[in-house]
Amino acid sequence: MLKGAIDYAPSTFEERGAAVAFTTPLLSQTRVRRGERTKLEVLIPALSEGMGLYVVPWKAMPEMVPMTMHDRYLHDLIVKEEACSPQEIRRATLKAAKRGLAGPQAAQAARRALEEDEEQGTLTHYLLLLSILKAVGLESPEMLKAGIGTDEGQRLTRQLMARAADSLNLEANLLYARLAEVAAAVAPVGLAQSPKPGRLLRGMQELKSFRDSMTQWANEVPNDAAPVAAFCADVAQHTIGIGDAILTDFQRRVDAIGPLMRDWETDFAVIRNHARRMAWLLDGWTHVTGAWEVALTEDRQQQALTINELFRILPLLPKKESRVDMVGAAKRVTSVHRRSVRMLEDWRTGEMDMDAIRRIERVKARAA
Amino acid sequence: MTRSSRTRPPSGASDPERATPDLLPSLERRLLSIPDDKFLEVVRLLERVRDHPDVRQTFESIRPRLAQMRPERRPTLKRVLCLPFEDVLEGVGGGEGPLGRIERRVIAPLWGIIEDGADRHQLDQLDRMVQEVAPGDHNALLNIGRRLWPLAAQVLRAAVEDDRSRQALWRRLHGDEGLQRQVIDAAAYLDIGLTIEALKSDLSPRPLPELEDHHIAAIEQAAQAVARQSVTAVYPLLLVAAARLATPADLLRVLNDLDLGKARREQPALFAQLSGLVVSNLEARSARFDGNADRAGRPTVTPEDVMATAEGLIASVTTTTNVMDRLNEPIYRDRLAAVTSAVGAMVAESVLDTAPQGILTAIPAPGGPPGVDEDAQIAAEDHVRALRRCDRLADTLGLRQQVNETIKRMGQGVEARAQALLRDYPQRVGDASAAEAAELTLFYSLRLMELLAGSAKADPLRLAILAAIGESPDPE
Numbered sequence: 001m002l003k004g005a006i007d008y009a010p011s012t013f014e015e016r017g018a019a020v021a022f023t024t025p026l027l028s029q030t031r032v033r034r035g036e037r038t039k040l041e042v043l044i045p046a047l048s049e050g051m052g053l054y055v056v057p058w059k060a061m062p063e064m065v066p067m068t069m070h071d072r073y074l075h076d077l078i079v080k081e082e083a084c085s086p087q088e089i090r091r092a093t094l095k096a097a098k099r100g101l102a103g104p105q106a107a108q109a110a111r112r113a114l115e116e117d118e119e120q121g122t123l124t125h126y127l128l129l130l131s132i133l134k135a136v137g138l139e140s141p142e143m144l145k146a147g148i149g150t151d152e153g154q155r156l157t158r159q160l161m162a163r164a165a166d167s168l169n170l171e172a173n174l175l176y177a178r179l180a181e182v183a184a185a186v187a188p189v190g191l192a193q194s195p196k197p198g199r200l201l202r203g204m205q206e207l208k209s210f211r212d213s214m215t216q217w218a219n220e221v222p223n224d225a226a227p228v229a230a231f232c233a234d235v236a237q238h239t240i241g242i243g244d245a246i247l248t249d250f251q252r253r254v255d256a257i258g259p260l261m262r263d264w265e266t267d268f269a270v271i272r273n274h275a276r277r278m279a280w281l282l283d284g285w286t287h288v289t290g291a292w293e294v295a296l297t298e299d300r301q302q303q304a305l306t307i308n309e310l311f312r313i314l315p316l317l318p319k320k321e322s323r324v325d326m327v328g329a330a331k332r333v334t335s336v337h338r339r340s341v342r343m344l345e346d347w348r349t350g351e352m353d354m355d356a357i358r359r360i361e362r363v364k365a366r367a368a
Numbered sequence: 369m370t371r372s373s374r375t376r377p378p379s380g381a382s383d384p385e386r387a388t389p390d391l392l393p394s395l396e397r398r399l400l401s402i403p404d405d406k407f408l409e410v411v412r413l414l415e416r417v418r419d420h421p422d423v424r425q426t427f428e429s430i431r432p433r434l435a436q437m438r439p440e441r442r443p444t445l446k447r448v449l450c451l452p453f454e455d456v457l458e459g460v461g462g463g464e465g466p467l468g469r470i471e472r473r474v475i476a477p478l479w480g481i482i483e484d485g486a487d488r489h490q491l492d493q494l495d496r497m498v499q500e501v502a503p504g505d506h507n508a509l510l511n512i513g514r515r516l517w518p519l520a521a522q523v524l525r526a527a528v529e530d531d532r533s534r535q536a537l538w539r540r541l542h543g544d545e546g547l548q549r550q551v552i553d554a555a556a557y558l559d560i561g562l563t564i565e566a567l568k569s570d571l572s573p574r575p576l577p578e579l580e581d582h583h584i585a586a587i588e589q590a591a592q593a594v595a596r597q598s599v600t601a602v603y604p605l606l607l608v609a610a611a612r613l614a615t616p617a618d619l620l621r622v623l624n625d626l627d628l629g630k631a632r633r634e635q636p637a638l639f640a641q642l643s644g645l646v647v648s649n650l651e652a653r654s655a656r657f658d659g660n661a662d663r664a665g666r667p668t669v670t671p672e673d674v675m676a677t678a679e680g681l682i683a684s685v686t687t688t689t690n691v692m693d694r695l696n697e698p699i700y701r702d703r704l705a706a707v708t709s710a711v712g713a714m715v716a717e718s719v720l721d722t723a724p725q726g727i728l729t730a731i732p733a734p735g736g737p738p739g740v741d742e743d744a745q746i747a748a749e750d751h752v753r754a755l756r757r758c759d760r761l762a763d764t765l766g767l768r769q770q771v772n773e774t775i776k777r778m779g780q781g782v783e784a785r786a787q788a789l790l791r792d793y794p795q796r797v798g799d800a801s802a803a804e805a806a807e808l809t810l811f812y813s814l815r816l817m818e819l820l821a822g823s824a825k826a827d828p829l830r831l832a833i834l835a836a837i838g839e840s841p842d843p844e
Contacts, residue, residue: 068816072827103749
């Protein structure tokens, strides 16, 4: 067993693990990672009075903690798919939610999210294609007019892409393959010129709103949780700082699509790495910002309880990602945090708090 | 393939500028279903013509949604007048009735009396000041109230005390003694308007979930302040305090320990008055339970609403009973027992008796048309949650056996229906869409089972479903 959750300071995102959107209150936002000998393992905090952090083999988890039906299904899915990156975990989470085991509203949200992913993928692919044509001076009003979905539009697109490949000294098939790879890597973030921001860009916007709301709460509400709220805002701000820097370089490189297609080996690796880092950076924040959105509709006492809960699962930046000692800062607010934590279920008897489960499901239902 | 609940499309009411007042009655129902932002937009527009009778009627019918959303309303002098007693204004549609309530229908005649009796010039001046107040500027409203409330209280009292004006008042109130009593009560609240406003700020948000030490200190301080003015002013102040609590009976618990300053000698009488009122209020609220069905006898509130009300009432009954027992006051014991019994009857009728219809019918019979009714699933899950909440109150309500039997019967019913669906599943496999719908239905029945009986008891069904659909967990 490791020491308390606050004492644990991972060096990298991979070591920190990816947050899993379980609905069992004790396991909410528990992190899975690949341990020694590449076996999946899980970090379970607060099994006894909030003092410990257990590293448990992933497969052994159901024997240690009573889980909801949703979590049993999601757990099995992660075992089967050996998932442990944020993207893989998200895919498994959406599949579990779509099964309806977190309630009909969460199932509807999961269906919407999957549809949006598909639409975003198609849109990004199309916008990148137009960028390539523009980069080599081949903008075609006829193609846009015909629409890429029509036979005529497809024919014109093929013609133009063949000419674009010539200009870039590439085989047409290779150009298509590279386009598909860039689109797949870029779609979760989204393009600056896209009419709808990608999922991760939206995540950044939500994180900024969260930071502002937390700062305001900390300044305006006379409550023991105010320093905790200030800390949450601080962690959000550091995350935003890093995210904004990544996004600036990411957008610059994607905008230079012509050079990207030519200097593929070096440039694409950087873009893919940026997209992955964005996913890791925002991992766990969707639940945090969503839970706070829900809490904003409630009274101050409930909001204070939510802040203290969020503190427990706050995605602190790993040591290699930030010079700020977040673990040290977290320790300073721990004494306040312990005062008013909402009781989780008694893990020894297995009695689960239905209201707490419902709160988590409500967050899941608003944003999958 | 799902028949999911979807956001209703914006209705014609989204273009209120073209809606003439004649059309408003037909739009009222739509106003209750349009999205929040549209609703607020319509409210803002209607406020500009709020004196039109149809618009007033529209505001009455949308009051439940207004009460829920509490949009920032344009301030008016009449609204400033009501601030000191707004917490004791009757609830909407038979909802929670505050202690010592003042009915909304008293406001119009009350305002008429003030307009007739007060100095016109002074009222006009205050009215102009109100019109310049920005929405949300509470301090500006308090400054106007500081001048309006004593003036209004004086006018109301004169109208009651003077023989000639009493006759005019009587006519205005259509000879309704209840309304006349409320006019006098309103004057008492207006007398201490500023202290009430300060106390409201200390006892925020409303309803206050817990009565903490600093709240008690604020009540004590306010009571001492108004007692210096008049000992009779303490009672209306306490009514406002009670109305701001989630469990008004909490005030009874601490009342005898308060130092009421100059009203110290009135303490026993105040306690008796307040406890009588608390019990009468509980009786009235439990009696209102009986009106929760439409003409065809179908319940108009959800089982979860019933449980929320039941929990609030039982919390109040328990607190009141404890206070009375501690003070050895047996007079209310039978009446409180009758309230508990009425709550139990309503819970049995609205949550237990309706469980088969509310829960089991969400699981379709095998062989039915493909598709999943997610609205029915949502309603069934809410019903199960109400049943579980009922479990927590079962002993207090004397429903232990009935609750246990209902939960057991629902568990067996869900299990039987899920097994029937499992047997039917192989016939759906050929059609991808039908298979997907059948799997979703199976998982939804598993969820009902979990909510009813807990995850350990639901697990065998989970494994059976996974085996049937070919997704069994990897063997160790």
